[in-house]
Amino acid sequence: MYQITCPHCGPRAQTEFTYERTTDSVVDPAGDAQTAMQALYTRANPMGLDDEIWRHTYGCRAWMVLTRHRVTHEITAVKAIGPEALP
Amino acid sequence: MKTPYSAFSLLRGALNGQKHWEPAWRDPEPRASYDVIIIGGGGHGLATAYYLAKVHGIRNVAVLEKSWIGGGNVGRNTTLVRSNYRLPQLHNFFEFGLKLWHGLSDDLNYNVMFSPRGAMFLGHNDGDMIKLAERGDAMRCDGIDAELLTPKQIAKIEPLLDLSRDARFPIDGALIQWRAGTARHDAVAWGYARAADALGVDIIQKCEVTGFVKDGNRITGVETTRGRILAGRTGICVAGHSGHVAGLAGLRLPIESQTLQALVTEGVKPMVQSVIMSQSLHFYVSQSDKGGIVMGGDPDNWPSYARRGQPTIKEHAIAQAVTCMPALSRLRMLRTWSGVTDMSFDGSPIIGPSPIDGLYLNAGWCYGGFKATPASGWTYAHTLATGKPHELNAPFSLERFMTGATIDETSVGPFPNHR
Numbered sequence: 285m286y287q288i289t290c291p292h293c294g295p296r297a298q299t300e301f302t303y304e305r306t307t308d309s310v311v312d313p314a315g316d317a318q319t320a321m322q323a324l325y326t327r328a329n330p331m332g333l334d335d336e337i338w339r340h341t342y343g344c345r346a347w348m349v350l351t352r353h354r355v356t357h358e359i360t361a362v363k364a365i366g367p368e369a370l371p
Numbered sequence: 372m373k374t375p376y377s378a379f380s381l382l383r384g385a386l387n388g389q390k391h392w393e394p395a396w397r398d399p400e401p402r403a404s405y406d407v408i409i410i411g412g413g414g415h416g417l418a419t420a421y422y423l424a425k426v427h428g429i430r431n432v433a434v435l436e437k438s439w440i441g442g443g444n445v446g447r448n449t450t451l452v453r454s455n456y457r458l459p460q461l462h463n464f465f466e467f468g469l470k471l472w473h474g475l476s477d478d479l480n481y482n483v484m485f486s487p488r489g490a491m492f493l494g495h496n497d498g499d500m501i502k503l504a505e506r507g508d509a510m511r512c513d514g515i516d517a518e519l520l521t522p523k524q525i526a527k528i529e530p531l532l533d534l535s536r537d538a539r540f541p542i543d544g545a546l547i548q549w550r551a552g553t554a555r556h557d558a559v560a561w562g563y564a565r566a567a568d569a570l571g572v573d574i575i576q577k578c579e580v581t582g583f584v585k586d587g588n589r590i591t592g593v594e595t596t597r598g599r600i601l602a603g604r605t606g607i608c609v610a611g612h613s614g615h616v617a618g619l620a621g622l623r624l625p626i627e628s629q630t631l632q633a634l635v636t637e638g639v640k641p642m643v644q645s646v647i648m649s650q651s652l653h654f655y656v657s658q659s660d661k662g663g664i665v666m667g668g669d670p671d672n673w674p675s676y677a678r679r680g681q682p683t684i685k686e687h688a689i690a691q692a693v694t695c696m697p698a699l700s701r702l703r704m705l706r707t708w709s710g711v712t713d714m715s716f717d718g719s720p721i722i723g724p725s726p727i728d729g730l731y732l733n734a735g736w737c738y739g740g741f742k743a744t745p746a747s748g749w750t751y752a753h754t755l756a757t758g759k760p761h762e763l764n765a766p767f768s769l770e771r772f773m774t775g776a777t778i779d780e781t782s783v784g785p786f787p788n789h790r
Contacts, residue, residue, distance in 0.1 A: 299683050303673035303788050324785045325716050325772040326623035329614030331676050338673075354628070355676045 286357060290340045291348055291364035300342040307335040307349055331355055337365070373569050375480050395561060396568035401575050404601035405433045407755050408593060410580050410616060411609035412436025414445035414556075414741065415733055417563035417574070418748020419608060419755065421479075424570035426749070427756035432572045433602075435595060437579035441560030444610045447710035448741040449633050449655065449667045451646055453490045453551035454515055457506040460766040460778050461719060466515050467763055468746025469550060475745060481562030483554050484660060489528070490551035490646035491520065493695070494544045499651050503546040510548075520545045528644055531698045539694050540652060553646065553657055559744055583620045589728040590620060606731040606755050611676065611711025613734035620727055624734060625716035625772045627787045630671040631738050632680035632709045634689070636702040638662030647696070654691040656699070664702060666692055670712060670738060672788040680709040712738050714787035717777035722751055722764040731755055732769060737790070 287295045306327060311320045328334065336350050351361040374380050374391055384391055407423060409416045412434045423429045434440075452472050454465035476482050494500040500519075507517035522534045525545050534542050564574055575597070584592035584599060592601035609616045614626045643658040654668045668688025671681050685707060693700045715721060715735030720743070725732045733751045736743060750764035760768065771777055772785075783790050 298681070305786075305788070306674075321773055322623070325625045327614065327625070327627050328618065328623055329627055329674065330618065331612075331615045334674070336674070354674055357675065357677060 288338065288350065288359065289362050290343060290346070291362055292344045292346050293340065296340070296343055300340060301338050302341045304337040304339060304347075307337060310337075333360065373565070376482075395565040396574050399573045399575065401433060401435075401578060401595070401597055401600050402573065404592070405573070406431040406603045407606065408432075408600060408602035408604075409434045409606045409608050409755075410593065411443075411607070412440035412564070412574060412576065413443045413608065413610055414441070414560050414563065414744040415610070415747045415751065416608040417560055417567055418744050419606065419733070419751040420572040420574075421563045421567040421570070422749050422752035423756060424567060424572055427752060429756055430571035432567075433600065434567070434572060434574045435578045435580055435593070435600070436574070436576045439576050440564050440574060441557055444710045444712070444740055445556055445560045445744070447633070447708055448556055449657065449665050450553045450556045450659070450741060451490065451551075451655065451657065452485065452554055452742040453548055453646070454742075455490065455492065455506065455510060455517060455546065455548040455551065456780055457509050458778055458780050459509065459513060461780060462510055462515055463513055464746055464750075464763050464767075465742060466513070467749070468743055471745035471749065472554065473550070475554075475559075475562070479562040479566045481558060481565060483558045483562050485552065485554040486660070487550050487552040488645050489547050489549045490648065491525070491528075491545040491547040493542050493647065493649040493651075494546070495540050495649065495651050496543060500544050503544070507546050516548055516550050518547050518549065520547055529647060529696075531642055531696050532647070533695055533697055540649075540691070542695070547645070551646065553659070555660070556741060559741075563744075563748070580616060580619070583730070590730040602729075604729055604731060604755050604758070606733060606751060608733040608751065610734070610736060610740060611713050613713045613732070615676070617725070617732070617734070620725075620730055622725060622727065624721070624732075624769075625785070626713045626721075626735050627674050628676050628711050629673065629714050629787065630675045630677065630680045630709045631667070631712045632671070632685050632707060633665065633667040634685060634707040635659065635663040635665050635705050636699075637705050639664070639702065642698065643696075649691065649695065652691040652695075654688040654695075656692050656696065663705060664699060670714065676711050678709045678711055680707070712736070712740075714790060716772060716785040716787060717779040718781055718783065718790055719778040720747070720767050721769050722747065723754055723760045723768045724758070725769060
């Protein structure tokens with residue numbers, strides 16, 4: 285168990301967060317059926333860093349992207365997503 | 372031929388100080404090429420090698436293991452063996468395996484301590500009981516044993532369950548499969564290894580696959596930490612690391628690796644007679660032959676290859692088990708451990724050809740690989756020997772995710788972290 289630094293609330297216990305999916309598995313509404321199926325049903329699943337969508341479910345409920353190592357669990361970056369993070 | 376394990380051999384050994392025993396398997400140097408290479412010396416890989424040699428007569432086979440055999444998930448599970456699934460593709464597959472389990476010790480000449488003590492799913496409300504009855508009906512239609520139990524019948528088998536009406540999780544009944552049970556996990560790996568080795572299979576440990584040898588769209592061998600080894604056919608059989616090894620061949624699989632934890636208490640006298648599971652809650656409890664209470668629950672619902680789990684997940688499983696069987700609260704936890712499970716996107720395994728010629732897949736066992744060991748080995752051996760799936764693993768193709776023919780027992784959809 286470790287801490288995740290929420291972009292809005294600061295460091296919080298991991299139990300407040302839930303994992304959703306990786307960023308490359310978000311279906312592109314403009315893409316064709318083949319790319320949609322690829323996004324829904326395949327993963328790189330690397331033994332290394334991947335970009336993951338997490339949610340501060342039991343906190344501020346905001347979505348974020350963690351760049352997290354799948355073996356060491358080290359989080360190298362946290363980025364807010366959603367309307368509030370738009371430029 | 373190796374000295375068979377028998378009372379007679381033991382008696383004979385008594386006369387010569389038991390000096391006639393040999394190592395259970397050889398430690399060969401890898402050859403330059405094999406007919407079939409199996410990547411992964413776990414239960415499934417070793418079973419595949421054994422059935423390739425025994426059933427199909429293909430003995431020029433190597434099992435490559437990056438560490439030591441049986442050190443992965445076959446050594447990290449909770450040893451449950453059952454075939455009580457609702458969907459026919461699943462229960463027919465696992466039932467084929469369960470029949471092999473019942474004769475496995477004789478077949479391998481190795482005591483795998485298979486103990487068909489019965490496995491029950493608890494029902495906690497009307498909805499649960501309807502689902503359990505439906506599951507039992509589906510099983511019985513295919514000739515698989517299933518029996519609905521009333522709370523009174525449960526009390527005779529498991530008197531320590533809290534069957535009172537004011538229990539936090541009232542128990543309305545259960546579905547039991549009497550032919551299900553447990554087995555000694557290490558013995559399964561060692562028994563298959565010894566039997567496969569006796570038939571000429573090379574078991575090569577400390578040999579990690581680092582890449583594939585490719586010729587166009589064909590895999591013709593593997594690069595390993597002990598050099599290049601060529602193969603007619605190559606089978607991936609690496610459980611939680613399927614995504615990683617398939618990635619070396621350039622494949623993206625419908626698999627996400629997660630941690631699954633289990634724990635065992637100090638040894639006590641018999642207090643849990645059967646295997647008790649609750650799918651509405653999600654815990655399972657059984658008692659090992661040494662007396663320890665073996666427990667498990669949900670996977671940690673986020674990707675990891677770390678083989679270490681989050682304590683809160685264990686706490687959930689323990690809390691549920693203690694609530695349903697209060698006497699467990701008096702026991703002390705002895706050990707906990709984790710394994711990396713290859714969570715597939717419909718909860719069912721993938722066994723069959725891959726999109727790359729010469730490369731085959733056996734993956735996606737989620738948290739239920741141990742019970743499948745004999746059936747997985749049997750059908751994967753058939754697939755590797757003939758290039759085509761056995762009728763039992765035909766539904767478990769990789770293509771099913773693209774065609775929509777998924778086998779989703781819990782109807783969750785493509786979300787391994789919600790399973």
